[in-house]
Amino acid sequence: MLRYIIGMTKIVHGLMNHLNGRRKLVLWSILKEFLVKKKLSLSILGTGALLLLSACGHGDVTSQSSGVWERLILTFGKAIQGLSFGGSIGLGIIIFTILIRAVMIPLYNRQIKSSRELQELQPELRRLQSEYPGRENREALAYAQQELYKEHGVNPYASFLPLIIQFPILMALYGALTRVPELREGSFLWVDLGQKDPYFILPILAAAFTFLSTWLTNKVAKDRSAMLIVMNIMLPIFIFWFGTQISSGVALYWTVSNAFQVVQILVFNNPFKIIAERNRLEAEEKERKAKIRRAKKKANKRK
Template sequence: MKKKLNVSVLGVGALLLLSACGRSDVTSHSTGLWGRLILMFGKAIQGLSFGGSVGLGIIIFTILIRAVMIPLYNRQIKSSRELQELQPELRRLQSEYPGRENHEALAYAQQALYKEHGVNPYASFVPLLIQFPILMALYGALTRVPELREGTFLWVDLGQKDPYFILPILAAAFTFLSTWLTNKAAKDRSAMLLVMNIMLPIFIFWFGTRISSGVALYWAVSNAFQVVQILVFNNPFKIIEERNRLEAEEKERKAKIRRAKKKAHKHK
């Protein structure tokens, strides 16, 4: 549970980091590896701007980037789910080794538990660390490549704020939906996590009203893609259904054992 909370906090931290990135324009004359990566992303978006629609280019490029990162997402989810399954055992260890004086013993017991089940508690962070530079470069392209700030899409000027707040609302709504879906199948949901699930969309909306519409469009599309991604690869409704089925089978198995023992006892 703490890991899920930490992931959300990392997401907020990443957004704050993005807002603090350089503001100078990136052009073909820019030097440095980071500037060239941003320019490459910008050129790719321009190449996908069919009919001269930069907004369409942003949408297509965002979907392509998110699609490429699906394997990283699946690995992250797999690691998080494995760790989630160990939460009851981890809580048991915490009750067995309470207090600071047992901190080392608790850490040793936890590591032994992870090793026994083949779980790496930090594995889900690796895909996140790989994704951040990619998303930061995309953000940089949308904010620092002049050609991407001069386009229009539907009702918005991509270089200006959305005057009707529609894109920030969509970005926040899809953020809330994705976090809600992600945590719906969780066995344990702390109050802090529930608060974060509410605060993160609020932060996305607030930040979305203060940045260019191009970035808000990216966030809306990216978070919408994540909702679809969750429903396809980590559908909480299917997970709950499967868990209930397994629990029902386990109850039935135990009931059969009890009936068999009772029947055997009567025949004695």
């Protein structure tokens, strides 16, 4: 599966190298239209991700295993074991997850910054879409969007880089929790880490933290589309379902990771502070315009 992913990546990279700037933008517009306007089901995306993770291998990974991917999985497994103070594999998973998420904070902040810049441009992007309606104007629309991004110094693809980097890490961690026997056979509190949570506590917590993180992230959006509202509802539902289908070790990782995400948002991108600052700036702008109007009225009266 890893070779397949690398091969597909090379094919896509080669294809993109043969496209000029406008055609790349047209391709991006088509993909965006398919994913957003067609509202591709989150359950389908999630199921595909689950199948991809499951397809990465099923056999146990031990010190005798060979292959780059297996060695990476074993390295993750050894790291978790080394952090399992008192022999608690669950504690090792929690600490390792926090460390991984902490290392990726700069990537997260870059992703959030890029997403916020794109959100600020949404009114202008909608205006361009109304100026260039229909499939026949797709290339002109893509070019106009490119010029808008250049004018504001926004890279529309920047938010995808952190996701691309995080995905192999998630896959390796998933492999460690499911294919390293020492981790799979551990226990933590009420659960066997290699079995599903019998009380659904971890899936419920993972879904709750997912809802909080998406709600906090989307709270700063000036224009909350129907798609954002659907995501706020459907994503936690999918995470709950996902948590009931996987081992408790993976569910524990997912719960801790999503809880970390909530804390991270509140610390680095607190939506309440952002909204308060935005309201303050808007109030100052209104007051400035009001002063200008009053000054003009006084000037007119003197005439």
